[in-house]
Amino acid sequence: MFNKLNDEEIRVIENKGTERPFSGEFNDFYEKGIFTCKKCNTKLYESDTKFSSGCGWPSFDDNIQGAVKRVPDVDGRRVEIVCSNCGGHLGHVFEGEGFTSKNTRHCVNSISLNFEKK
Template identity: 85%
Template sequence: MDFNKLTDEEKRVIENKGTERPFSGEYNDFYEEGTFICKKCNTPLYTSKSKFSSGCGWPSFDDNLEDAVKRVPDADGRRIEIVCSNCGGHLGHVFQGEGFTSKNTRHCVNSVSLSFKK
């Protein structure tokens, strides 16, 4: 499988499970209509309809496209990591029960893990 060439920062986050600084990502305050795709493999992950402002400093989504995102226990044992179902690239973490939207779910995603298509 061919993957997109990643910058050092993208590799740090996507392949080595890093985190970008809060409020630094290009998609944190971004609300155009379209689809967010995996930066590494171009798999569609989220639509703009599921994006919302949580104030946490990272792009937040309350739902992913069907079978696009996989949930795995984080190495810290307390959180649930979310990865691209296709390539396994690190996206961020998912949180339940915060009450931001009716779905009561927040996918907290690193902007550098995403690309956007109108």
Template identity: 80%
Template sequence: MPFNKLTDEEIRVIEKKGTERPFSGKYYDFYSEGIYKCKKCDTKLYSSKSKFNSGCGWPSFDDDLGTVKRVPDADGRRVEIVCANCGAHLGHVFEGEGFTSKNTRHCVNSISVNFDDEDKSNKEQAVCYFAAGCFWGVEYHFEHLGGVYSAVSGYMGGDTLQPSYEDVCTGRTGHLEVVQVEYDKKKVSFEELAKLFFEIHDFTQENGQGPDIGSQYLSAIFYKDEEQKNISLELLDELENRGFKVATTLREATTFYEAEEYHQDYYDKHHKVPYCHTYKKIF
């Protein structure tokens, strides 16, 4: 069967049995209800019901769905855990630590798994795109907002196919640094997201954002449909009427290219807060 394409960092962990740094994975401090699947082959591995906080720095589970295989580790001391279907490296399993009644801890690399929401019947998922300078800070603010499933750094608006960070930094591809926001419309509206967008950056700056100067750092909203477009126009008019000289442009969404792994969850991985994106209430 065909497997999912992996990034270089995913290959390092999943195929070459590496380990991501503690406290850096996106699912370490994450407790939504759902199913964790193998990043390589989509096999269901763990239920969120078996997840617990061990304080070890990696996602911890005290049981699996019968699809995780145990293999003696090459170091002769530990027991490796792999996907029983494709052999993808997940992490290691430990017993006798007393964290839960099952006395078992599957220590899993976040990068080895994907998460699927278990109950989508009560949710209405949508996506939108914002550009507000360096995507690290923009991603941080949206990812920590209630009702948001995920915020992913990437590139949009240019002509080059599959642009790299180095390509975009030249300013010649036409792409902006953009954050893709997936959210539950029943918990947070596009209008609320757009207002937050304006409140975390200087939407009057014309040549970039803060110290980051260049076309890739311009302020823009990329709308997916007429509803997002009309709400954005209303907010732009409101800001103009209040005396702001708005530099933000409104553009139709095009192909979104996810940025390299080292750009994702940057501030959370480094245990920092954005230095150039701070919240300032406007609305």
């Protein structure tokens, strides 16, 4: 069973939209815990993989194993990331930018996430 989503959550999570940069609650958020999928509660990201990229959306350099699926974006240039359980749109993944030693940035919409404090 999935969580009930409001209209804006549906626009981003189900219809593959994007929230405005620097507007999401988790952009400058650094508490310890786990970020979960807003639609199905799957655990997606540990807080220690989150970093500041300055891009305007929460950035992570790794996901919990098996939690995030990469799919070609319809724009033909980017790689979309979705929850592997429910298929909810999270954002996009970029590699080779050099922000962290893992050289990966999951650029995630805050609206696609919930947070469980440790």
